[in-house]
Amino acid sequence: MTDSPDMDTRPVLIAGGGIGGIALALTLHQIGVPCIVFEAVPELQPLGVGINLQPNAVRELYDLGFDGNLLDTIGIQAREWALVGRNGNDIYAEPRGLLAGYRWPQYSVHRGQLQMLLYRAALERLGADAIRLGHKVSGYRNDAAGVTAFVDTRDGRRLEVEGRLLVAADGLHSAVRAQMHPAQPPIQWGGAILWRGTTQGVPIRSGASFVGVGSLRHRVVLYPISPPDPATGLATINWIAEITVDNAKGWTQGDWNRRVAVDDFIHHFEGWNYDWLDVPAMLRGASEVFEYPMIDRDPVPSWVDGSVALLGDAAHVMYPVGSNGASQAIVDARVLGAAMLAHGMTPAALQAYDDKLCADISALVLRNRGAGPFGILGLVDERCGGVFDDIDQVIPAAEREAFMARYKAAAGFAIETLNAAPPTIAPGARVR
Numbered sequence: 109m110t111d112s113p114d115m116d117t118r119p120v121l122i123a124g125g126g127i128g129g130i131a132l133a134l135t136l137h138q139i140g141v142p143c144i145v146f147e148a149v150p151e152l153q154p155l156g157v158g159i160n161l162q163p164n165a166v167r168e169l170y171d172l173g174f175d176g177n178l179l180d181t182i183g184i185q186a187r188e189w190a191l192v193g194r195n196g197n198d199i200y201a202e203p204r205g206l207l208a209g210y211r212w213p214q215y216s217v218h219r220g221q222l223q224m225l226l227y228r229a230a231l232e233r234l235g236a237d238a239i240r241l242g243h244k245v246s247g248y249r250n251d252a253a254g255v256t257a258f259v260d261t262r263d264g265r266r267l268e269v270e271g272r273l274l275v276a277a278d279g280l281h282s283a284v285r286a287q288m289h290p291a292q293p294p295i296q297w298g299g300a301i302l303w304r305g306t307t308q309g310v311p312i313r314s315g316a317s318f319v320g321v322g323s324l325r326h327r328v329v330l331y332p333i334s335p336p337d338p339a340t341g342l343a344t345i346n347w348i349a350e351i352t353v354d355n356a357k358g359w360t361q362g363d364w365n366r367r368v369a370v371d372d373f374i375h376h377f378e379g380w381n382y383d384w385l386d387v388p389a390m391l392r393g394a395s396e397v398f399e400y401p402m403i404d405r406d407p408v409p410s411w412v413d414g415s416v417a418l419l420g421d422a423a424h425v426m427y428p429v430g431s432n433g434a435s436q437a438i439v440d441a442r443v444l445g446a447a448m449l450a451h452g453m454t455p456a457a458l459q460a461y462d463d464k465l466c467a468d469i470s471a472l473v474l475r476n477r478g479a480g481p482f483g484i485l486g487l488v489d490e491r492c493g494g495v496f497d498d499i500d501q502v503i504p505a506a507e508r509e510a511f512m513a514r515y516k517a518a519a520g521f522a523i524e525t526l527n528a529a530p531p532t533i534a535p536g537a538r539v540r
Contacts, residue, residue, distance in 0.1 A: 119143045120453060121257045121271035123245035123284055125152060127219070128420030128437030129277035130226040130239075134172050135445035137234050140538040141453060144237075144269070145230070146259055148244035148278075152227055154220030157304050157398075158333040158346025160186065160318065160431035161217060163210040164521045165438040170212060171531055174225065182225055183217030183333050184343075188317040191484060194326075196382045199499050200484055200508045204318070211527050216318065216333050216346070219434065243267075246283045248274050250414035272453040274416045275444065277437070280403070282422035288413045293406050298427075298477065299355035300325075300402035303373050305394030306333070308342040312384050318431070321380070321387070323494045324485040325352035328377065328387055347390060348428075350402070351376050359401045368399045402427055404477060407470030410462055417458040419444065423466075426473045429480035432519050436469060439520065442532040449537050472518055481515045484508060 120136055122129045125147030136143045161169070161179075169179065176185075190201035205214035230239055242262040249256045255274045259267040276284030285292070311332045313319060318331040327350050334344040351373075370392050380387035391397075404426050411418040420437030444461045451457035479486055487503055488494055496502050516522045 116253070116272060116453075117142065118254060118270055118272045121245070121255070121269060121274045122146065122277060123257070123274065123282075124277035124279060124420070124422070125149075125227065125239060125241070126277060126279060126420065126437075127223050127226065127434050128441055129275075130223065130230050131168075131172070131438045132275060132277060132419060132441035132444060133230050133234060133238065134226065135441045135533070136448075137230075138172065139445050139449055139533065140540075141445075141448060143234070144271070145239045146243040146245050146257070146269075147239065147241050150242040150262055152224065152241065154218065154224045156219035156223075157306055158183075158216060158331065159219045159222070159434050160331070161215040161222075161438075162432055162435040162519070162521045163205060163212040163214055164526055165435035166215055167212045167526070168438050168442045168532060171442075171533060171535075173229070176213065178225065179213075179215050179217065182221035183215045184316050184335055185213040186216050186316050186318055186331070187314040188319075189481075190313065190317055190319045191482070192319060192321045193488065193496060193499075194322050194380075194494050195496070196321075197496060197499065199488055199503075200512070202509075202512065209523050209527075210521075216316070216331050218333050218344075218346075222434070244283075245274070245276065245278060247287050248284060248416055250416065255415040272415070273455075273458065275419050276416065276422045277419045279421045280405070280425050282418065284416065285408075285418055285422050288416065288418065289408045292408060295403050295405060296477075297355055297359050297401045297403045298352070300350055300352045300427075301373075302400045302402055302428075303349045303368065303391075303397050304400065305347060305391070305397040307345050307347065307390050307393035308340075309345040309390060309393065310341055311336060311343050311345070320482060320485070321385070322485070323489050324479060324482060325489075326350070326376070327482075327485065328380065330385075330390065345390065347394075349373065349377060349387075349391060359403075366399050368397055370394065370397055373399075404473055407466075407473050409466075411466050412455075412458045412462040415455050415458070417444070417461060424469045424473050427476040427480065429476050429482050430472075430515065430519055432472070432476075432521075436472075436520075439532075440465065446532050448539050449533065452539060468518075468520075475515070475518055481512060483515075484511055487511075 119142040332343040447457040447460040
């Protein structure tokens with residue numbers, strides 16, 4: 109550990125109270141660094157649908173005190189990841205989490221419930237004054253020995269808050285990123301449209317399987333995010349229906365997230381009936397459905413400007429094809445905490461964090477833009493038009509396994525590497 113150069117008690121300022129921002133606040137509390145979180149919304153609510161937490165992120169949550177008993181209250185441990193062709197034949201399947209040999213499970217959880225779990229822990233550990241709702245960070249100024257954040261309140265005030273560092277975890281539309289990189293290209297949409305919802309249904313395959321059905325440009329993904337109800341046998345099934353269209357005119361719907369009727373899109377999936385899954389019935393079973401464009405941003409060369417750093421989606425919003433958006437935000441927070449242990453609450457810590465993650469995760473953003481692990485479906489489309497009886501005649505097992513191994517390595521959750529790695533933050537470590 110490196111001693112801080114003085115007794116400056118100004119906190120680290122965090123823009124954004126989402127999963128990444130709260131994970132960072134909990135990490136800083138763990139290592140003895142004071143912080144304040146500014147969140148624009150006046151009240152946090154458990155919004156969103158299902159996400160997957162990869163073992164590399166679950167490991168970090170365990171080290172923050174969120175064990176399996178707690179995570180079991182907001183989701184279930186995933187057992188399988190599988191791709192199935194439009195004709196119902198398996199393309200690829202592998203065990204996940206503990207069954208795959210990881211020391212930590214993979215979890216399928218409700219995103220909003222995860223955020224609220226972290227938020228409640230932050231209130232308990234840091235105190236209510238450390239998380240200021242209804243406060244939006246709209247910009248910053250690097251000073252000689254720190255940073256000033258410009259904070260807009262919901263009652264129309266503009267505050268200037270001084271801190272040692274500012275970390276922006278303020279998402280896709282990050283004001284801090286826009287100031288740091290004013291010439292960044294606009295949001296990138298590749299043509300994929302997602303419809304997302306949850307339906308009560310009987311879990312398929314292993315009972316805790318992530319299953320993708322269809323082709324690269326036309327598919328449905330589903331996985332349970334709750335255990336089955338003992339009385340009915342029904343679990344909450346999270347699903348995503350997706351098609352890819354011509355994106356030459358850009359996204360024309362206006363909203364990035366809007367509620368729609370199932371009848372607006374179900375015609376794309378009529379006839380998708382299997383003896384183990386009735387896709388139209390699953391889609392119609394949702395109480396509400398939301399439409400999203402699949403979007404990301406071009407990577408930037410650095411996440412750091414002096415005493416300011418980007419984290420989570422503000423740094424690297426990516427296509428949700430590898431189930432690693434929220435996972436990477438959690439890992440970001442832990443890596444940044446480790447950098448502060450090594451370098452103190454200084455710009456050098458931010459630079460060390462940037463050096464460790466920016467290039468590799470920027471490459472992952474582009475890899476996900478190229479379909480990530482779903483790229484196997486593209487190979488099937490190219491080689492047989494998506495119709496096959498024996499997948500080994502289309503893509504040999506060794507080629508499928510090598511494809512997935514490369515993705516896991518790029519995304520930071522290769523089994524042997526993760527299992528052998530020391531803790532990101534050693535127990536009891538504190539910034540002095």
